[in-house]
Amino acid sequence: MKKLVIFGSIGIDDIKTPFGRQKNVLGGSAIYASICASYFASNFSIALVSAVGEDFPEKYFQTLKKKNIDISNLTKNGKTFRWQGEYKYDMNEAQTIKTCLNCLEAFNPNISEQHKNSEYVFLANNDPDLQLKVLKQFTLPKVVLIDTMNYWIDKKYTSLVKVINKSNILLLNEQEARQLYKTPNLIKAGHLALQMGPEFVIIKKGEHGSLLFSHRGFFSAPAYPLEDLVDPTGAGDSFAGSLIGYLAKTSDASESNIRRAIIYGSSIASFCTEDFSINKLTNISFKDIQERYNIFNKIREF
Amino acid sequence: MKKLVIFGSIGIDDIKTPFGRQKNVLGGSAIYASICASYFASNFSIALVSAVGEDFPEKYFQTLKKKNIDISNLTKNGKTFRWQGEYKYDMNEAQTIKTCLNCLEAFNPNISEQHKNSEYVFLANNDPDLQLKVLKQFTLPKVVLIDTMNYWIDKKYTSLVKVINKSNILLLNEQEARQLYKTPNLIKAGHLALQMGPEFVIIKKGEHGSLLFSHRGFFSAPAYPLEDLVDPTGAGDSFAGSLIGYLAKTSDASESNIRRAIIYGSSIASFCTEDFSINKLTNISFKDIQERYNIFNKIREF
Secondary structure: OEEEEEEOOOEEEEEEEOOEEEEEEEEOHHHHHHHHHHHHOOOEEEEEEEEEOOOOOHHHHHHHHHOOEEOOOEEEOOOOEEEEEEOOOOOOOOEEEEEEOHHHOOOOOOOOHHHOOOOEEEEOOOOHHHHHHHHHOOOOOOEEEEOOOHHHHHHOHHHHHHHHHOOOEEEEEHHHHHHHHOOOOHHHHHHHHHOOOOOEEEEEOHHHOEEEEEOOOEEEEOOOOOOOOOOOOOHHHHHHHHHHHHHHHHOOOOHHHHHHHHHHHHHHHHHHOOOOOOOOHHHOOHHHHHHHHHHHHHHOOO | OEEEEEEOOOEEEEEEEOOEEEEEEEEOHHHHHHHHHHHHOOOEEEEEEEEEOOOOOHHHHHHHHHOOEEOOOEEEOOOOEEEEEEOOOOOOOOEEEEEEOHHHOOOOOOOOHHHOOOOEEEEOOOOHHHHHHHHHOOOOOOEEEEEOOHHHHHHOHHHHHHHHHOOOEEEEEHHHHHHHOOOOOHHHHHHHHHOOOOOEEEEEOHHHOEEEEEOOOEEEEOOOOOOOOOOOOOHHHHHHHHHHHHHHHHOOOOHHHHHHHHHHHHHHHHHHOOOOOOOOHHHOOHHHHHHHHHHHHHHOOO
Protein backbone atom coordinates (compact mmCIF):
# COMPACT_ATOMS: atom_id res chain seq x y z
CA MET A 1 0.00 0.00 0.00
CA LYS A 2 1.21 3.52 -0.82
CA LYS A 3 2.16 5.70 2.13
CA LEU A 4 1.75 9.37 3.00
CA VAL A 5 3.69 10.85 5.92
CA ILE A 6 2.74 14.22 7.36
CA PHE A 7 5.24 16.07 9.53
CA GLY A 8 3.69 18.96 11.43
CA SER A 9 2.28 20.20 14.70
CA ILE A 10 -0.49 18.93 16.94
CA GLY A 11 -1.85 21.52 19.30
CA ILE A 12 -4.59 22.64 21.59
CA ASP A 13 -5.93 25.97 20.37
CA ASP A 14 -7.77 28.90 21.90
CA ILE A 15 -9.31 30.88 19.03
CA LYS A 16 -11.26 34.11 18.98
CA THR A 17 -12.94 35.46 15.84
CA PRO A 18 -15.76 38.00 15.35
CA PHE A 19 -18.07 34.96 15.51
CA GLY A 20 -17.08 33.70 18.95
CA ARG A 21 -14.36 32.07 20.97
CA GLN A 22 -13.47 28.42 21.42
CA LYS A 23 -10.99 27.18 24.02
CA ASN A 24 -9.08 23.89 24.20
CA VAL A 25 -9.97 22.79 20.69
CA LEU A 26 -7.92 20.44 18.54
CA GLY A 27 -5.55 22.18 16.15
CA GLY A 28 -2.11 22.06 14.54
CA SER A 29 -1.01 21.65 10.93
CA ALA A 30 -0.65 17.86 11.10
CA ILE A 31 -4.22 17.50 12.38
CA TYR A 32 -5.85 19.58 9.65
CA ALA A 33 -3.68 18.09 6.89
CA SER A 34 -4.18 14.45 7.91
CA ILE A 35 -7.94 14.69 8.41
CA CYS A 36 -8.30 16.29 4.97
CA ALA A 37 -5.96 13.78 3.30
CA SER A 38 -8.07 10.99 4.80
CA TYR A 39 -10.95 11.82 2.41
CA PHE A 40 -8.85 10.31 -0.37
CA ALA A 41 -7.16 7.49 1.57
CA SER A 42 -8.89 4.48 0.01
CA ASN A 43 -5.61 3.13 -1.40
CA PHE A 44 -2.86 4.63 0.78
CA SER A 45 -2.07 4.97 4.48
CA ILE A 46 -1.51 8.19 6.42
CA ALA A 47 1.01 8.50 9.26
CA LEU A 48 1.63 11.53 11.45
CA VAL A 49 5.08 12.56 12.66
CA SER A 50 4.64 14.92 15.58
CA ALA A 51 4.70 15.21 19.35
CA VAL A 52 1.97 15.51 21.96
CA GLY A 53 2.04 15.94 25.72
CA GLU A 54 0.93 13.56 28.45
CA ASP A 55 -2.08 15.88 28.78
CA PHE A 56 -3.30 15.23 25.23
CA PRO A 57 -6.97 14.27 25.54
CA GLU A 58 -7.82 10.67 24.69
CA LYS A 59 -10.90 11.81 22.72
CA TYR A 60 -8.62 13.52 20.21
CA PHE A 61 -6.65 10.30 19.67
CA GLN A 62 -10.00 8.68 18.96
CA THR A 63 -10.75 11.35 16.33
CA LEU A 64 -7.55 10.41 14.50
CA LYS A 65 -8.11 6.68 14.88
CA LYS A 66 -11.60 7.00 13.41
CA LYS A 67 -9.99 8.48 10.31
CA ASN A 68 -7.47 5.59 10.16
CA ILE A 69 -4.56 7.93 10.79
CA ASP A 70 -1.46 6.08 12.01
CA ILE A 71 -0.12 7.65 15.21
CA SER A 72 2.72 5.20 15.83
CA ASN A 73 5.25 7.93 14.96
CA LEU A 74 3.98 10.28 17.67
CA THR A 75 6.30 11.14 20.56
CA LYS A 76 4.54 11.61 23.89
CA ASN A 77 6.15 13.69 26.63
CA GLY A 78 5.57 16.77 28.79
CA LYS A 79 2.78 19.13 27.74
CA THR A 80 1.01 19.55 24.41
CA PHE A 81 1.79 22.56 22.19
CA ARG A 82 -0.70 25.40 22.75
CA TRP A 83 -1.63 28.31 20.53
CA GLN A 84 -3.89 31.23 21.29
CA GLY A 85 -4.91 33.43 18.37
CA GLU A 86 -7.37 36.08 17.36
CA TYR A 87 -8.83 37.23 14.05
CA LYS A 88 -10.16 40.74 13.61
CA TYR A 89 -13.04 41.95 11.47
CA ASP A 90 -11.42 41.32 8.09
CA MET A 91 -10.33 37.74 8.98
CA ASN A 92 -7.20 38.21 6.95
CA GLU A 93 -4.48 37.18 9.31
CA ALA A 94 -4.33 35.62 12.75
CA GLN A 95 -2.83 37.66 15.52
CA THR A 96 -0.95 35.32 17.85
CA ILE A 97 -1.74 36.12 21.48
CA LYS A 98 0.31 33.34 23.02
CA THR A 99 2.37 30.34 21.91
CA CYS A 100 3.61 27.60 24.28
CA LEU A 101 5.78 25.22 22.27
CA ASN A 102 5.95 22.77 25.19
CA CYS A 103 6.75 19.27 23.86
CA LEU A 104 7.51 20.65 20.37
CA GLU A 105 10.40 22.71 21.79
CA ALA A 106 13.02 19.96 21.81
CA PHE A 107 11.24 17.58 19.47
CA ASN A 108 13.66 15.37 17.55
CA PRO A 109 11.60 13.72 14.82
CA ASN A 110 12.47 10.18 13.83
CA ILE A 111 10.70 8.28 11.09
CA SER A 112 10.02 4.64 11.91
CA GLU A 113 11.58 1.99 9.65
CA GLN A 114 8.26 1.06 8.12
CA HIS A 115 7.57 4.64 7.01
CA LYS A 116 10.97 5.51 5.53
CA ASN A 117 9.91 4.28 2.12
CA SER A 118 6.87 6.57 1.96
CA GLU A 119 6.19 7.91 -1.52
CA TYR A 120 4.29 10.99 -0.40
CA VAL A 121 5.58 13.45 2.19
CA PHE A 122 4.09 16.68 3.45
CA LEU A 123 6.37 18.87 5.56
CA ALA A 124 4.10 21.46 7.15
CA ASN A 125 5.45 24.80 8.33
CA ASN A 126 8.41 24.23 10.66
CA ASP A 127 12.05 25.14 11.25
CA PRO A 128 13.62 24.38 7.82
CA ASP A 129 16.54 22.60 9.55
CA LEU A 130 14.04 20.24 11.11
CA GLN A 131 12.24 19.84 7.78
CA LEU A 132 15.59 18.90 6.18
CA LYS A 133 16.36 16.45 8.97
CA VAL A 134 13.02 14.71 8.47
CA LEU A 135 13.31 14.73 4.69
CA LYS A 136 16.74 13.02 4.78
CA GLN A 137 15.20 10.00 6.48
CA PHE A 138 13.05 9.11 3.47
CA THR A 139 14.69 6.72 1.05
CA LEU A 140 12.92 7.61 -2.20
CA PRO A 141 10.00 9.99 -1.86
CA LYS A 142 8.05 10.65 -5.06
CA VAL A 143 6.27 13.82 -4.06
CA VAL A 144 7.52 16.19 -1.35
CA LEU A 145 5.17 19.06 -0.56
CA ILE A 146 6.53 21.77 1.71
CA ASP A 147 5.05 24.76 3.48
CA THR A 148 6.77 27.53 5.43
CA MET A 149 6.06 30.92 6.99
CA ASN A 150 7.39 34.50 7.14
CA TYR A 151 9.31 33.81 10.38
CA TRP A 152 11.67 31.32 8.66
CA ILE A 153 12.20 33.63 5.69
CA ASP A 154 13.65 36.14 8.14
CA LYS A 155 15.45 33.80 10.52
CA LYS A 156 16.66 30.83 8.47
CA TYR A 157 16.83 31.93 4.87
CA THR A 158 19.75 29.65 3.89
CA SER A 159 18.19 26.49 5.32
CA LEU A 160 14.84 27.43 3.82
CA VAL A 161 16.39 27.72 0.35
CA LYS A 162 17.89 24.22 0.84
CA VAL A 163 14.59 22.62 1.73
CA ILE A 164 12.78 24.45 -1.09
CA ASN A 165 15.37 23.03 -3.47
CA LYS A 166 14.56 19.50 -2.32
CA SER A 167 10.80 19.86 -2.64
CA ASN A 168 8.63 18.92 -5.61
CA ILE A 169 5.84 21.31 -4.70
CA LEU A 170 6.35 24.52 -2.74
CA LEU A 171 3.44 26.22 -0.98
CA LEU A 172 3.59 29.94 -0.20
CA ASN A 173 0.96 32.46 0.69
CA GLU A 174 0.77 35.86 -0.96
CA GLN A 175 2.75 37.72 1.70
CA GLU A 176 5.43 35.02 1.96
CA ALA A 177 5.91 34.99 -1.82
CA ARG A 178 6.32 38.77 -1.93
CA GLN A 179 8.70 38.72 1.04
CA LEU A 180 10.82 35.80 -0.15
CA TYR A 181 11.34 37.15 -3.67
CA LYS A 182 11.30 40.88 -2.86
CA THR A 183 8.67 41.83 -5.42
CA PRO A 184 5.04 42.96 -5.17
CA ASN A 185 4.29 41.02 -8.38
CA LEU A 186 3.10 37.47 -7.62
CA ILE A 187 3.67 36.25 -11.18
CA LYS A 188 7.29 37.31 -10.93
CA ALA A 189 7.56 35.75 -7.45
CA GLY A 190 6.19 32.45 -8.74
CA HIS A 191 8.75 32.29 -11.54
CA LEU A 192 11.59 33.20 -9.18
CA ALA A 193 10.45 30.43 -6.82
CA LEU A 194 10.68 27.87 -9.64
CA GLN A 195 14.33 28.84 -10.09
CA MET A 196 15.01 27.59 -6.56
CA GLY A 197 14.35 24.02 -7.63
CA PRO A 198 10.77 22.87 -7.07
CA GLU A 199 8.84 21.54 -10.06
CA PHE A 200 5.69 23.32 -8.95
CA VAL A 201 5.00 26.43 -6.91
CA ILE A 202 1.57 27.24 -5.50
CA ILE A 203 0.79 30.73 -4.20
CA LYS A 204 -2.27 30.73 -1.93
CA LYS A 205 -4.28 33.95 -1.96
CA GLY A 206 -7.13 33.15 0.45
CA GLU A 207 -10.33 34.78 -0.78
CA HIS A 208 -8.68 35.35 -4.19
CA GLY A 209 -7.94 31.69 -4.90
CA SER A 210 -4.49 30.38 -5.80
CA LEU A 211 -1.88 30.32 -8.55
CA LEU A 212 0.08 27.31 -9.80
CA PHE A 213 3.43 27.78 -11.55
CA SER A 214 5.49 25.18 -13.39
CA HIS A 215 8.12 25.39 -16.09
CA ARG A 216 5.50 24.50 -18.68
CA GLY A 217 2.31 26.10 -17.51
CA PHE A 218 0.32 28.42 -15.31
CA PHE A 219 -3.03 27.88 -13.60
CA SER A 220 -5.22 30.40 -11.83
CA ALA A 221 -7.74 28.78 -9.45
CA PRO A 222 -10.71 30.75 -8.14
CA ALA A 223 -11.72 30.70 -4.50
CA TYR A 224 -14.97 29.11 -3.41
CA PRO A 225 -17.52 31.96 -3.04
CA LEU A 226 -18.08 31.85 0.69
CA GLU A 227 -20.22 34.40 2.53
CA ASP A 228 -19.81 33.08 6.03
CA LEU A 229 -16.27 32.60 7.17
CA VAL A 230 -16.25 31.62 10.84
CA ASP A 231 -12.61 30.69 11.53
CA PRO A 232 -9.81 30.55 8.94
CA THR A 233 -7.45 28.57 11.23
CA GLY A 234 -6.16 25.48 9.45
CA ALA A 235 -7.41 26.41 5.97
CA GLY A 236 -3.90 26.39 4.50
CA ASP A 237 -3.08 23.00 6.05
CA SER A 238 -6.45 21.63 4.94
CA PHE A 239 -5.60 22.74 1.40
CA ALA A 240 -2.16 21.10 1.60
CA GLY A 241 -3.43 17.83 3.12
CA SER A 242 -6.21 17.52 0.53
CA LEU A 243 -3.76 18.29 -2.27
CA ILE A 244 -1.22 15.63 -1.35
CA GLY A 245 -4.01 13.20 -0.44
CA TYR A 246 -5.48 13.52 -3.92
CA LEU A 247 -2.04 13.10 -5.53
CA ALA A 248 -1.38 9.97 -3.42
CA LYS A 249 -4.75 8.49 -4.31
CA THR A 250 -4.30 9.09 -8.05
CA SER A 251 -0.52 8.38 -8.22
CA ASP A 252 -0.29 11.25 -10.66
CA ALA A 253 1.78 14.38 -10.06
CA SER A 254 1.35 15.83 -13.56
CA GLU A 255 0.44 19.50 -13.91
CA SER A 256 -3.09 18.77 -15.03
CA ASN A 257 -3.66 16.51 -12.03
CA ILE A 258 -2.19 19.08 -9.64
CA ARG A 259 -4.76 21.53 -11.03
CA ARG A 260 -7.53 19.13 -9.99
CA ALA A 261 -5.80 18.57 -6.62
CA ILE A 262 -5.84 22.34 -6.07
CA ILE A 263 -9.58 22.48 -6.70
CA TYR A 264 -10.17 19.61 -4.25
CA GLY A 265 -7.91 21.41 -1.78
CA SER A 266 -9.85 24.65 -2.20
CA SER A 267 -13.18 22.85 -1.80
CA ILE A 268 -12.14 21.16 1.44
CA ALA A 269 -10.40 24.27 2.82
CA SER A 270 -13.63 26.21 2.29
CA PHE A 271 -15.45 23.76 4.59
CA CYS A 272 -12.66 24.15 7.16
CA THR A 273 -13.34 27.89 7.51
CA GLU A 274 -17.07 27.46 8.09
CA ASP A 275 -16.66 26.40 11.71
CA PHE A 276 -14.07 26.39 14.49
CA SER A 277 -11.32 23.75 14.67
CA ILE A 278 -12.10 20.56 12.75
CA ASN A 279 -15.83 20.71 13.55
CA LYS A 280 -17.03 21.06 9.99
CA LEU A 281 -14.23 18.94 8.49
CA THR A 282 -15.33 15.89 10.48
CA ASN A 283 -18.96 16.41 9.48
CA ILE A 284 -18.80 16.35 5.71
CA SER A 285 -18.98 13.50 3.23
CA PHE A 286 -17.09 13.06 -0.01
CA LYS A 287 -20.37 13.90 -1.77
CA ASP A 288 -20.29 17.36 -0.15
CA ILE A 289 -16.71 17.85 -1.38
CA GLN A 290 -17.59 16.71 -4.89
CA GLU A 291 -20.54 19.13 -4.98
CA ARG A 292 -18.21 22.06 -4.29
CA TYR A 293 -15.72 20.74 -6.84
CA ASN A 294 -18.53 20.80 -9.41
CA ILE A 295 -19.44 24.36 -8.43
CA PHE A 296 -15.81 25.33 -9.11
CA ASN A 297 -16.35 23.99 -12.60
CA LYS A 298 -19.35 26.24 -13.15
CA ILE A 299 -17.99 29.47 -11.71
CA ARG A 300 -14.99 29.58 -14.01
CA GLU A 301 -16.69 28.74 -17.33
CA PHE A 302 -16.93 31.34 -20.06
CA MET B 1 -26.63 51.14 -36.87
CA LYS B 2 -26.51 50.46 -33.15
CA LYS B 3 -25.07 53.21 -30.96
CA LEU B 4 -22.82 53.33 -27.91
CA VAL B 5 -22.46 56.55 -25.94
CA ILE B 6 -19.67 57.00 -23.41
CA PHE B 7 -19.94 59.76 -20.82
CA GLY B 8 -16.66 60.40 -19.04
CA SER B 9 -13.61 62.58 -18.73
CA ILE B 10 -10.97 63.61 -21.25
CA GLY B 11 -7.76 64.80 -19.68
CA ILE B 12 -4.11 65.56 -20.03
CA ASP B 13 -2.17 63.45 -17.53
CA ASP B 14 1.19 63.66 -15.80
CA ILE B 15 2.00 60.17 -14.49
CA LYS B 16 4.88 58.87 -12.45
CA THR B 17 5.42 55.14 -11.74
CA PRO B 18 8.51 53.18 -10.65
CA PHE B 19 9.14 52.77 -14.40
CA GLY B 20 9.32 56.43 -15.34
CA ARG B 21 7.35 59.62 -15.76
CA GLN B 22 5.30 60.89 -18.69
CA LYS B 23 3.95 64.43 -18.89
CA ASN B 24 1.14 65.85 -21.03
CA VAL B 25 -0.15 62.46 -22.16
CA LEU B 26 -3.71 61.72 -23.23
CA GLY B 27 -5.91 60.34 -20.47
CA GLY B 28 -9.39 60.34 -18.98
CA SER B 29 -12.02 57.62 -18.61
CA ALA B 30 -13.81 58.44 -21.87
CA ILE B 31 -10.57 58.14 -23.83
CA TYR B 32 -9.58 54.73 -22.50
CA ALA B 33 -13.13 53.37 -22.71
CA SER B 34 -13.82 54.56 -26.25
CA ILE B 35 -10.51 53.40 -27.70
CA CYS B 36 -11.05 49.94 -26.20
CA ALA B 37 -14.69 49.75 -27.31
CA SER B 38 -13.52 50.60 -30.84
CA TYR B 39 -11.92 47.14 -31.18
CA PHE B 40 -15.45 45.72 -31.43
CA ALA B 41 -17.13 48.53 -33.36
CA SER B 42 -17.69 46.82 -36.71
CA ASN B 43 -21.48 47.12 -36.42
CA PHE B 44 -22.09 50.04 -34.02
CA SER B 45 -20.97 53.63 -33.63
CA ILE B 46 -19.23 55.18 -30.61
CA ALA B 47 -19.87 58.73 -29.45
CA LEU B 48 -18.15 60.56 -26.60
CA VAL B 49 -19.94 62.95 -24.25
CA SER B 50 -17.31 65.07 -22.53
CA ALA B 51 -15.60 68.45 -22.49
CA VAL B 52 -12.17 69.58 -23.59
CA GLY B 53 -10.41 72.96 -23.43
CA GLU B 54 -9.36 75.25 -26.26
CA ASP B 55 -5.84 73.97 -25.51
CA PHE B 56 -6.67 70.35 -26.36
CA PRO B 57 -4.00 69.22 -28.86
CA GLU B 58 -5.21 68.58 -32.39
CA LYS B 59 -3.14 65.36 -32.55
CA TYR B 60 -5.33 63.84 -29.84
CA PHE B 61 -8.48 64.63 -31.85
CA GLN B 62 -6.80 62.79 -34.70
CA THR B 63 -6.22 59.75 -32.46
CA LEU B 64 -9.98 59.59 -31.81
CA LYS B 65 -10.92 60.20 -35.43
CA LYS B 66 -8.65 57.37 -36.57
CA LYS B 67 -10.65 55.07 -34.31
CA ASN B 68 -13.94 56.39 -35.80
CA ILE B 69 -15.01 57.86 -32.48
CA ASP B 70 -17.72 60.51 -32.87
CA ILE B 71 -16.74 63.74 -31.10
CA SER B 72 -19.77 65.81 -32.11
CA ASN B 73 -21.02 65.70 -28.50
CA LEU B 74 -17.84 67.30 -27.13
CA THR B 75 -18.07 70.73 -25.54
CA LYS B 76 -15.02 72.92 -26.10
CA ASN B 77 -14.23 75.78 -23.74
CA GLY B 78 -11.54 77.07 -21.36
CA LYS B 79 -8.79 74.65 -20.40
CA THR B 80 -8.64 70.84 -20.54
CA PHE B 81 -8.96 68.77 -17.36
CA ARG B 82 -5.55 67.85 -15.94
CA TRP B 83 -4.55 65.08 -13.56
CA GLN B 84 -1.19 64.42 -11.96
CA GLY B 85 -0.74 61.05 -10.25
CA GLU B 86 1.89 58.77 -8.87
CA TYR B 87 2.11 55.03 -8.25
CA LYS B 88 4.42 53.61 -5.64
CA TYR B 89 6.30 50.31 -5.67
CA ASP B 90 3.26 48.03 -5.29
CA MET B 91 1.31 49.79 -8.09
CA ASN B 92 -1.87 49.21 -6.18
CA GLU B 93 -3.46 52.61 -6.08
CA ALA B 94 -2.73 55.98 -7.66
CA GLN B 95 -1.88 58.82 -5.36
CA THR B 96 -3.33 62.01 -6.79
CA ILE B 97 -0.78 64.83 -6.67
CA LYS B 98 -2.92 67.45 -8.38
CA THR B 99 -6.30 67.71 -10.12
CA CYS B 100 -7.40 70.74 -12.18
CA LEU B 101 -11.01 70.15 -13.24
CA ASN B 102 -10.90 73.18 -15.55
CA CYS B 103 -13.59 72.81 -18.25
CA LEU B 104 -15.14 69.80 -16.46
CA GLU B 105 -15.96 71.99 -13.45
CA ALA B 106 -19.17 73.50 -14.78
CA PHE B 107 -19.78 70.96 -17.53
CA ASN B 108 -23.46 70.56 -18.33
CA PRO B 109 -23.71 67.49 -20.53
CA ASN B 110 -26.32 67.42 -23.26
CA ILE B 111 -26.88 64.48 -25.55
CA SER B 112 -27.51 65.44 -29.17
CA GLU B 113 -30.86 64.41 -30.69
CA GLN B 114 -29.26 61.76 -32.89
CA HIS B 115 -27.69 60.00 -29.89
CA LYS B 116 -30.68 60.00 -27.52
CA ASN B 117 -31.83 56.64 -28.86
CA SER B 118 -28.51 54.91 -28.11
CA GLU B 119 -28.94 51.32 -26.98
CA TYR B 120 -25.63 51.11 -25.10
CA VAL B 121 -24.51 53.65 -22.51
CA PHE B 122 -21.41 53.73 -20.33
CA LEU B 123 -21.41 56.28 -17.54
CA ALA B 124 -17.81 56.40 -16.31
CA ASN B 125 -16.98 57.58 -12.80
CA ASN B 126 -18.56 60.99 -12.18
CA ASP B 127 -20.84 62.91 -9.83
CA PRO B 128 -23.89 60.62 -9.59
CA ASP B 129 -26.20 63.61 -10.03
CA LEU B 130 -24.52 64.30 -13.35
CA GLN B 131 -24.71 60.60 -14.27
CA LEU B 132 -28.47 60.69 -13.54
CA LYS B 133 -28.88 63.85 -15.59
CA VAL B 134 -27.18 62.23 -18.58
CA LEU B 135 -29.05 58.97 -18.19
CA LYS B 136 -32.46 60.71 -18.23
CA GLN B 137 -31.76 62.01 -21.72
CA PHE B 138 -31.72 58.53 -23.25
CA THR B 139 -35.08 57.37 -24.52
CA LEU B 140 -34.71 53.59 -24.28
CA PRO B 141 -31.24 52.35 -23.44
CA LYS B 142 -30.81 48.56 -23.47
CA VAL B 143 -27.62 48.27 -21.45
CA VAL B 144 -26.45 50.91 -18.97
CA LEU B 145 -23.02 50.27 -17.47
CA ILE B 146 -22.00 52.51 -14.59
CA ASP B 147 -18.79 53.07 -12.68
CA THR B 148 -18.15 55.17 -9.59
CA MET B 149 -15.49 55.82 -6.95
CA ASN B 150 -15.00 56.03 -3.18
CA TYR B 151 -15.40 59.84 -3.17
CA TRP B 152 -19.07 59.62 -4.25
CA ILE B 153 -19.83 56.85 -1.75
CA ASP B 154 -18.88 59.32 0.96
CA LYS B 155 -20.22 62.55 -0.52
CA LYS B 156 -23.33 61.61 -2.53
CA TYR B 157 -24.59 58.30 -1.22
CA THR B 158 -28.29 58.95 -1.92
CA SER B 159 -27.73 60.00 -5.53
CA LEU B 160 -25.33 57.12 -6.04
CA VAL B 161 -27.95 54.62 -4.89
CA LYS B 162 -30.41 56.14 -7.39
CA VAL B 163 -28.06 55.79 -10.34
CA ILE B 164 -27.07 52.25 -9.30
CA ASN B 165 -30.77 51.39 -9.27
CA LYS B 166 -31.09 52.56 -12.89
CA SER B 167 -28.07 50.64 -14.16
CA ASN B 168 -28.04 47.20 -15.75
CA ILE B 169 -24.41 46.51 -14.87
CA LEU B 170 -22.62 48.06 -11.91
CA LEU B 171 -18.82 48.19 -11.76
CA LEU B 172 -17.05 48.45 -8.42
CA ASN B 173 -13.50 47.82 -7.36
CA GLU B 174 -12.66 45.79 -4.27
CA GLN B 175 -12.30 48.77 -1.92
CA GLU B 176 -15.44 50.48 -3.19
CA ALA B 177 -17.48 47.30 -2.75
CA ARG B 178 -16.29 46.86 0.83
CA GLN B 179 -16.91 50.52 1.63
CA LEU B 180 -20.34 50.74 0.00
CA TYR B 181 -21.72 47.60 1.69
CA LYS B 182 -19.78 47.83 4.95
CA THR B 183 -18.38 44.29 4.84
CA PRO B 184 -14.90 42.84 4.26
CA ASN B 185 -16.53 39.92 2.41
CA LEU B 186 -16.73 40.57 -1.35
CA ILE B 187 -19.24 37.77 -1.94
CA LYS B 188 -21.58 39.38 0.56
CA ALA B 189 -20.93 42.83 -0.96
CA GLY B 190 -21.78 41.53 -4.45
CA HIS B 191 -25.10 40.12 -3.27
CA LEU B 192 -25.96 43.31 -1.40
CA ALA B 193 -25.18 45.31 -4.54
CA LEU B 194 -27.67 43.23 -6.54
CA GLN B 195 -30.37 44.22 -4.05
CA MET B 196 -29.90 47.86 -5.12
CA GLY B 197 -31.34 47.09 -8.54
CA PRO B 198 -28.71 46.24 -11.17
CA GLU B 199 -29.04 42.92 -12.99
CA PHE B 200 -25.30 42.39 -12.85
CA VAL B 201 -22.56 43.49 -10.49
CA ILE B 202 -18.87 43.22 -11.35
CA ILE B 203 -16.23 43.57 -8.66
CA LYS B 204 -12.81 44.34 -10.13
CA LYS B 205 -9.86 43.03 -8.11
CA GLY B 206 -6.88 44.10 -10.25
CA GLU B 207 -4.17 41.42 -10.08
CA HIS B 208 -6.74 38.99 -8.60
CA GLY B 209 -9.17 39.15 -11.53
CA SER B 210 -12.85 39.98 -11.15
CA LEU B 211 -16.15 38.60 -9.88
CA LEU B 212 -19.53 38.71 -11.63
CA PHE B 213 -22.75 38.48 -9.65
CA SER B 214 -26.28 38.05 -10.95
CA HIS B 215 -29.48 36.71 -9.43
CA ARG B 216 -28.89 33.40 -11.18
CA GLY B 217 -25.16 32.88 -11.23
CA PHE B 218 -21.65 33.73 -10.15
CA PHE B 219 -18.47 33.92 -12.21
CA SER B 220 -14.88 34.27 -11.03
CA ALA B 221 -12.52 35.55 -13.73
CA PRO B 222 -8.76 35.21 -13.36
CA ALA B 223 -6.39 38.07 -14.09
CA TYR B 224 -3.99 37.89 -17.00
CA PRO B 225 -0.61 36.77 -15.57
CA LEU B 226 1.40 39.91 -16.17
CA GLU B 227 4.98 40.31 -14.93
CA ASP B 228 5.62 43.80 -16.19
CA LEU B 229 3.09 46.36 -15.16
CA VAL B 230 4.27 49.80 -16.29
CA ASP B 231 1.28 52.08 -15.59
CA PRO B 232 -2.13 50.94 -14.31
CA THR B 233 -3.85 54.24 -15.22
CA GLY B 234 -6.95 53.61 -17.31
CA ALA B 235 -7.08 49.85 -16.79
CA GLY B 236 -10.53 50.01 -15.17
CA ASP B 237 -11.93 52.19 -17.97
CA SER B 238 -10.30 49.97 -20.59
CA PHE B 239 -12.04 47.01 -18.99
CA ALA B 240 -15.39 48.85 -18.98
CA GLY B 241 -15.08 50.11 -22.56
CA SER B 242 -14.13 46.68 -23.87
CA LEU B 243 -16.97 45.08 -21.93
CA ILE B 244 -19.72 47.32 -23.28
CA GLY B 245 -18.12 47.30 -26.73
CA TYR B 246 -18.32 43.51 -26.83
CA LEU B 247 -21.94 43.57 -25.62
CA ALA B 248 -22.85 46.15 -28.26
CA LYS B 249 -21.18 44.13 -31.01
CA THR B 250 -22.92 40.90 -30.02
CA SER B 251 -26.32 42.43 -29.01
CA ASP B 252 -26.35 39.94 -26.16
CA ALA B 253 -26.42 40.92 -22.49
CA SER B 254 -26.98 37.41 -21.13
CA GLU B 255 -24.88 36.23 -18.22
CA SER B 256 -22.85 33.83 -20.34
CA ASN B 257 -22.04 36.60 -22.82
CA ILE B 258 -21.11 39.01 -20.03
CA ARG B 259 -18.62 36.36 -18.86
CA ARG B 260 -16.97 36.46 -22.28
CA ALA B 261 -17.12 40.27 -22.27
CA ILE B 262 -15.27 40.25 -18.93
CA ILE B 263 -12.51 38.09 -20.39
CA TYR B 264 -12.17 40.43 -23.39
CA GLY B 265 -12.15 43.36 -20.97
CA SER B 266 -9.43 41.72 -18.87
CA SER B 267 -7.34 40.93 -21.96
CA ILE B 268 -7.48 44.50 -23.26
CA ALA B 269 -6.97 46.06 -19.80
CA SER B 270 -3.81 43.96 -19.42
CA PHE B 271 -2.38 45.59 -22.56
CA CYS B 272 -3.32 49.02 -21.18
CA THR B 273 -1.07 48.55 -18.14
CA GLU B 274 1.97 47.55 -20.20
CA ASP B 275 2.79 51.12 -21.22
CA PHE B 276 1.93 54.71 -20.29
CA SER B 277 -1.28 56.38 -21.47
CA ILE B 278 -2.85 54.76 -24.56
CA ASN B 279 0.54 53.90 -26.10
CA LYS B 280 0.08 50.15 -26.07
CA LEU B 281 -3.67 50.26 -26.63
CA THR B 282 -3.21 51.98 -29.99
CA ASN B 283 -0.53 49.51 -31.03
CA ILE B 284 -2.33 46.18 -30.76
CA SER B 285 -4.46 44.26 -33.22
CA PHE B 286 -7.56 42.20 -32.57
CA LYS B 287 -5.37 39.15 -33.13
CA ASP B 288 -3.27 40.18 -30.09
CA ILE B 289 -6.45 40.51 -28.01
CA GLN B 290 -7.75 37.14 -29.18
CA GLU B 291 -4.43 35.50 -28.25
CA ARG B 292 -4.76 36.70 -24.66
CA TYR B 293 -8.41 35.62 -24.62
CA ASN B 294 -7.25 32.13 -25.59
CA ILE B 295 -4.61 32.15 -22.84
CA PHE B 296 -7.40 32.94 -20.37
CA ASN B 297 -9.05 29.76 -21.57
CA LYS B 298 -5.96 27.71 -20.82
CA ILE B 299 -5.05 29.14 -17.43
CA ARG B 300 -8.39 28.31 -15.83
CA GLU B 301 -8.84 24.74 -17.12
CA PHE B 302 -8.75 21.83 -14.71
